[in-house]
Structures are given as C-alpha cells and as structure tokens.
Amino acid sequence: MDIGRIRAETPATARRAYMHNAGAALMPVPVVEAVKAHVDLEAEIGGYHAAAEEHGRIEAVYDSVARLLNAHRDEIALVENATVAWQMAFYSLTFGPGDRILTAEAEYAANYVAFLQVARRTGAVIEVVPSDGTGALDVAALERMVDDRVKLIAITWVPTNGGLVNPAEAVGRVARAHGIPYLLDACQAVGQMPVDVAAIGCDMLSATGRKFLRGPRGTGFLYVRRPLLERLEPPMIDHYAAPWVARDRYELRPDARRFENWENNYAARLGMGVAVDYALALGLDAIRDRCRLLAGRLRAGLAEVPGAVVRDLGRDPSAIVSFTVEGRDADAVVAGALAQGITIGASKPPSTRIDAERRHLPPVVRASPHYYNTEAEVDRLLAFVRSVARD
Template sequence: MNPRFPETAMPIALERLRADTPGIANRIHLNNAGAALMPRPVIEAMKDYLTREGDIGGYEAAGEAAARLDGVYDSVARLINARRDEIALMENATIAWQMAFYALSFQPGDRILTTRAEYGTNYVGFLQVARRTGATIEVIPDDAQGRLDPVALEGMIDGKVRLIAISWIPTNGGLVNPAAEVGAIARRHGIPYLLDACQALGQMPVDVEAVGCDMLSATGRKFLRGPRGTGFLYVRRSVLVTLEPPMIDHFGATWVARDRYELRDDARRFETWENNYAARLGLGVAVDYALDIGLEAIAARCAILSRRLRDGLAAIPGVEIRDLGPGPSAIVSFTVEGRQAEEIKRRAAEKSINISTSQPSSTLLDALARGLPTLVRASPHYYNNEDEIDALVELIGTMRG
C-alpha cells in the first residue's frame, strides 16, 4: 500500500468513468504521464464551444461564454487550495514555469538549488540564466532512497540562495520528492520556491498552502485529463506583487500614459490577451471532473494499479524497475534485458497498448549518475482496469520468453 494515499479512500465508480472515456474502446492507454485520455464531458465542452464559434463568431462566442470562462479560475484555485487572483491560465506548463522563473532577477554569485532528477526544459533555463547573470546552479543531494534530502537542503542554505526550484515528480519515473518539507525550509529562510507539479496534478492531492510553494506550474494534458495546449501558473499573492513578467502585452498591463504602463494586480499579469477559449473550457471541465471524483480516491486507485504493474513486471526475469523512493507515483519506469525501449514501445503499439519512453536527456543528471539508458515508461490512471495492467505485463513476459 502507498502510505501517502491509503486504500481506504472512497472507491471510484470505475464502470461509469470508463463509460465516460471513449478512447478505451480503441487502446489500452498507459501513457497518462504523456497525455491522458480526455473524458467525454471535456471533449463535448470543447466541441460545443467550437461549433458556437463557427455559428456566431469567435469574439461573440467568448462573450456568450464569459461566465463559464471566468469560472475556470475558480475551479483551478479550488483544485490547489489557492485564491483565484493567484492563478494565470497559460498555453502550457513550460510557458507557465518560464514566466515565473524569468520574472526573478539574478546576480553574480546567486545560487539556484535544484534536484538531480530535474526536468531538462527547466535545467536548460537554469543554464541560460547562469550564463547571462553569473548565478550558479547547485544540486541538492538525495537521501538513501533517492529522494531530495531535506536535511542536506537545510545545510546548503545561506544568504546567496536566490531560488529553490524542483520537480515534485520527475518525468523519468515514480519518484515523489518531499515537496512540503522543501516548502517549510524555503519559508523559514524567506527563499522563493518554484515547484513543477506537471506529473503530480491530477494523480494526487495538491495543496499549495500545505506544500508551501510560492510558484507552481502545471499542465492540463497529463493526469488531469484535460486538453493539450493548456496549463496554469500559481503565484502566491505576497510574491506576485513583487514580480514583473519577462514579457507583457496590453492585457497583462494597461497603457496609462505616453511613457507609462501599470501591471494588473493579479496573476493574470502573466497572461496575454489571445488564447484558445475552447481549450480553456476543456481545462475547466477536466478540473471539475477530477474534483467530483475526489483526489484522494484518484490517488488511492493510482497506487493500486501502479503497484500491480510494478509487482507484475518485477516478477519477470530480466526486467528491472528503475523507480526510486518510497511510495512511488503512477509513473512506472523499467528496462528489459536485451531489448531497447523503443522496440518495447513499438511492440506494445502493435497490441494497441500505449506506453512511452524516457530519454536520458530529459533528466540528464539523474541518467548520468545512475547510468540509465532510455527507459520504458508506463503510467496507469484511475480509469484503467486490472486487465489492462495485466495485458502489458503479459506482453513484456512474452518478450523475455
């Protein structure tokens, strides 16, 4: 049992949720860490809105749906226990993360603290800023189980630490970093804390007050089951008022005089005027859908399925589970002796099973430290059933036969 998500949580209505998921008729979808299957209400909300745009015009459809579009901020805020004025809706999580990171200022000697398993996109941002400003990047040591070590982090803190930025759940496996313990340290020392929650959101409860992050980036397409091209940025109110976005337009800032502008007083200063309203509505429906099920129930179901998958794979000779940490998430990474990850992905696709791979370059420091090749990545979600898990295990078993 995953101790963070007890299996005594309310059971989910699996058959109803599967009936809501048209994609299961076509594939066994175990690539939810890439892009989950959208539920029918999300798909229908987007289709209906696009039809309306075609019928009456884009601006007019947006005006007609203004209340529903505005309500997305309330839904996202409720999902992460934030205030609506702390939420900016973005095109994706990368832009959300970049808008927060590049709004910070760095000077020579400033220190950026991050993790060994940090996502490649984030890390190249660190490298660029270090090159431009003279800031340095330092990796927080891991503990004996492979998680970020809070004790080691505490020992690294001094007056030069400008930012702590970590991925809660890395892209290359089931590791769950102790985000709340990091938050407690950051708050105690008054250090900005940027949390990449892309792989956490939608498969487990996310509470920004409990975690203590100042900024959080997330996507809609993964475990939240929203559309691609959606994401959001959370910025704590006390931090928000100190940040100027790296880029602005006349939505995020009002042109008030010939030589002066004024930023919005909420997180939407990080947004731009034009966006995909159909996708935003889809994101809002996906958030409400997850809230209706309950994140504790979702987390418990994910723990059951991922444990079944790990146990099944581990029983096959030549299969090595590559996940680190206690209570791993619903991202299961593994290798098969004598088989390349891309071959396994291709063989699975031939059986209508969707899985993915994780390249060393996506988490380069971790790959170098552990000597990791390209990994196979399977990521079940609550709407999967046990037969689908067993189908992948059986396939891998035949590849070792």
C-alpha cells in the same frame, strides 16, 4: 469510484489499454464536448462574440483551478502549457553574479536549460541538492546548503521518469523558514494526487492540463502566492497583462493574470476547466489511491519477470512506472506494445540528465496507469512484457 461509468465516458478504453497518462491522458467525453461546443459556437457567431457569450464559464475556470490547488482565484494565471507557466515565473525573478539556484538531481530538462541560460547571462550558480538513500531530494542536505546567496529553490515534484515523488512539503518548510522563493514543477503531480499549495508552502507552481488532469493539449496554469506576486514583473507583457494607462506608463495587473496575454484558446481553456471539475468530483484522494494501486500491481508483476528491471525511486512511488527489458530497446518495446493495443511511452536520458547519468540509465519504458485503467489491463501489459523478455 464507478470505473464502469468512467470508462464509458472514455470511449477509447474499449479499444486500447491506454497507460501513457504521464504523456497525455485520454480526455473524458465531457471535456471533449466542451471544447467542441465552443469551437462550434465560434464558427457560428465568431470568436469575439463567443468569448463574450461564454464569459461566465471562462471566468469560472479560474475558480476551478483555485479549488484544485487550495489557492485564491487571483493567484491563478491560465497559459498555453506548463513550460510557459514555469518560464513566466522563473524569468520574472532577478539574479546576479554569485546568486545560487538550488535544484534536485531529477530536475526536468526544460527547467535545467533555463537555469543554464540565466547562469550564463547573469553569473548565477546552479547547485544540485544530493538525493537521500531512496533517491528523493535530501532535505537535510538542502538545509545545510542554504545561505543568504540562495535566491531560488526550484524542483520537480514528480519527475518525468523513475516513479519518484520528491518531498515538496518538506522543501517548502525550508524555503519558508529562510524566506527563499520556491518554484515547484507539478506537471506530473496535478490530476494524479491532491495538491494543496498552502500545505506545500510553494510560492509558485506550474502545471499542464494534458497529463493526469485529462484536459486538452495546449493548456496549463501558473499559481503565484500573493505576497510574491506583488513583487514580480513578468519577462514579457502586453496590454492585457499591463494596461497602457498613459502615453509613458503602464500598470501591471494586480492579479496573476499579469502573466497572461490577451489572445488565447478559449475552447481549450473551457475544456481544461471541465477536466478540473471532473477530477474534483471524483476526489483527488480517491484518484491517488487508485493510481497507486494499479502502479503497485504493475511494479510487483514486473519484479517477477526475468530480465525486466524496475527503475523507480522513492519510498512511495507515483503512478509513473519506469522499467527496462534486458536486451530490448525501449522504443521497440513501446512499438511492440502498441501493435498489441497497449499504449505506453519511453523516457530518454536527456530528459533528466543528472539523474540518468548518476544511475547509468539507458532509455527506459514508461507506463503510467490512471484511475480509468483496470487490473486486467495491467495484467495484459505484464503478459506482453513477459513475452518480450522470453523472445
């Protein structure tokens, strides 16, 4: 991996140490140029003609995302963001009184409130699978909880805080063995590590473009496995998702685009396609290894800072490093770092309420290095944390 070239294609790295990639990563120049070029084209010839002229490139985005996930292009829907992707999948499922939804302790707030809404509407029941000794979802406990009333297993693969990587493939084996639909939130995983839906065994997967994938905001995608796709009707449709074929009848599209609608941001889609191709060209294995190397360096350094506490979980943590500094508010630490030209973030307990309450977590500082960061930038952050801890 040519870090010098990558940083040259990410000009902001010359001005700041940016380690907030779990929030929104820095877009590389080719992504920015793709977005700008299409906006310029729309300004010149109009949105409809621009879309028609760029039809081939727009269609190629489906192929790129399919390659990223080891899926088929007809299993991919391109949508506005990961939340829309997840919601379109979840709200397509049918629940009744007593039906059980199984999820993990570190489930993300946006997903859990949707569980609560459906439980209130239908009488379905939400049950949280306990964690094992490392903090990851306990697969043996999941297996014991399965019965014929379980209608969905839905987990976040890489939660928003805690560094955890849940055992997505092992959960997939349980779901497949019992014929239970499996919805995987891969928002923090895509772009950080290889993602193979065939190996994972998930039926549905949602993700965003803006995080580790380094695409524009306002982009996301949904994967739905063919056998399940044919049985799902989206909670909302328009004439793109379901053409109006007769006065009293519509027909859902046969592919995953039944989860899309007619109007969308083509410039952003093209940017996301370039971001996917950029990651594929670098190689997701190489990206994962580089991310884990930098995150490991940060965790090891934080462990040596008096007053700093690493709050991460799991046997093989992700590139999301969560920590607190004794006597220091997380937002104040983030603001102090920004003043020093270091961009990091914070995560509040309501984002992962069950995990935060179980571990009595306060708001935590969240640093998420990416492959374009350097060891020197990690050391710079460590020096800042040491100075804060001493004050």
